[in-house]
Amino acid sequence: MREDGFIGRIEWAVAGRALPGQRVSGDRGVVLDAGGDSVLFAVLDGLGHGAPAADAADRAAQVLADNRAEPLDVLMVLCHRAMADTRGAAVSLALFEAGDTVRWLGVGNVESRVLTLGPGGLTVRATVLLTAGIVGYRLPQNLQPQTIPVRPGDLLLMATDGIVPESADGIDLSRSTAEITAEILARHAKDTDDALVLAARHRGGTATPP
Structure with a gap:
């Protein structure tokens, strides 16, 4: 599964695949225009794999689509309720x-980080503080979104645990987000799990390319 596009000033792409031998993946990438020049991204990793994992992820994806303007902590609670019997x-x-900020919140083991290009090369500007738990089963009591500044050219990467973590040095920011996600999936997807990676880049300005 591969998708890419632009929403306003944000270029994005998603690449994923199911565990070899499975017809469906329990990993989902969600991209939503949240209004007011804001874009909501989500990566969902249903527990396990196959149809039951896909059902859990699909329920959360629908909740996000229906409630995209809500605060992140509220969205997490709504996803938790929707997946209660999954x-x-x-x-x-x-x-x-x-x-020019990113607010983020994570429960479970979906890695999220922002990469930036500085005088010394490509570095990790920030990494989301993940909270232990399983949305739909055990939600942490304190859900506190973090806010970080971003600038044009910065790259958000979000990946399920089916992707082996890659150092920033292995990513070429001159390439499109579609190329970046395709390469990460091809090089770093595990053979033992579903795998998905999402990339979003702050392009500056407000116009969507034709």
Whole structure:
């Protein structure tokens, strides 16, 4: 599964695949126009794999689509309620806001980080603080979104645990987000799990390319 596009000033792409031998994946990437020049991104990793994992992730994806304007902590609670009779999922949410900031919140083991290009090369500007738990089964009591500044060219990467973590040095920011996600999936997807990676880049300005 591969998708890519632009929403306003944000270029994005998602690449994923099911565990070899399975017809469906329990990993989902969600991209939503949240209004007011904001874009909501989510990566959902249904517990396990196959149809039960996909059902959990699909329920959370629908909740996000129906309630995209809600605060991140509220969205996490709504996902938790919707998945109460499923296996549950790891969920990471990231909201690109109009004021050149990203707000994010994660429960479970979906890794999220922002990469930036500085004088010394590519570095990790920030990594989401993940909270232990399973959305739909055991939600942490204190859900506290973090806010970080971003600038044009910064890259948000979100990946399920079916992707082997890669150092920042292995990523070429001159390539499109579609190329970046495709390469990460091809090089770093595990053979023992579903795998999905989402990339979003702050392009500056407000116009969507034709």
